Amino acid sequence: MSLLIIGGTGTLGRQVVLQALTKGYQVRCLVRNFRKASFLKEWGVELVYGDLARPETIAPCLKGITAIIDASTSRANEQNSLKKVDWEGKLYLIEAAKAANIKRFIFFSAQNVEQFENIPLMKVKNGIEIKLKQSEIPYTIFRLTGFYQGLIEQYAIPVLENLPIWVTNENTYISYMDTQDIAKFCLRSLQIQETINQTFFLSGSRGWVSSEIINLCEQLAGQEAKVQKIPLFLLKFVSRFFGFFEWGQNISDRLAFAEILNTENNFSKSTFDLYKLFKIDSSEIIQLDDYFLEYFIRLLKRLRDINFEDVQKQKNLII
Structure with a gap:
């Protein structure tokens, strides 16, 4: 094919x-x-x-x-x-x-x-x-729903660089997924006759609210986040007059899509049936906390390597 x-x-x-x-x-x-x-x-x-x-x-x-x-x-x-x-x-x-x-x-x-x-x-x-x-x-x-990859810029980097994280005051659950897993479903559909002429709601095995993701980043980074809240009613008010995405691209994108992508906070029957059809076990799916842990481990290793190179340069200058 x-x-x-x-x-x-x-x-x-x-x-x-x-x-x-x-x-x-x-x-x-x-x-x-x-x-x-x-x-x-x-x-x-x-x-x-x-x-x-x-x-x-x-x-x-x-x-x-x-x-x-x-x-x-x-x-x-x-x-x-x-x-x-x-x-x-x-x-x-x-x-x-x-x-x-x-x-x-x-x-x-x-x-x-x-x-x-x-x-x-x-x-x-x-x-x-x-x-x-x-x-x-x-x-x-x-x-x-949303990608894990997009959460790095949204949450992890602001925590590390002491920048504000913008959230709404709503507990919106979003079942994010790693793009590797989405690709797995996509390609498997080519081999499954029952997926023809069908629409699938693809999401991870659990929903996350912003506060949970922020807490996770704080734990992994070892520092506190600067959280800025904007009421959801204000977001809707602004969007009604100016449209979404017109008043600060990054913030409005994230907050608007938080409402759009709201999903159940559990591994629902529909999700179970979906995984069964595609012959994918939920244990195969990359979990958000594991994804963030790997990211922070890689980042800390990179920082250690950079620090080591700087020390070596200083030693060479002294010599």
């Missing part, structure tokens, strides 16, 4: 690429900048030029392809890109995929998209879900 992966240089996309290569798939990646994607070529990926903003470049990329995995997305504040790439470009991609008789189209969406059409990114993702279902292309849609 040959795969065309879109967004292969991204946080999730590169994990999909890596695991697909490991499993022996022929992998082609649609890229706009060959230099930025050079590491993919070193892994053994075929790189082809393609740009969703330039529809004429899409069809040639699909020659000989069995399945498309779309792991790309614009940032929520990139309004021009949302319209040109995530909407118009992906509509053309769907049409080109239908013409090329693609056997499976995997699309990554977000939890609860139909409930937040006031947010442009959510409206676009929901719209693409609808168009894909109407296309008659065999599809699989994964609705995702």
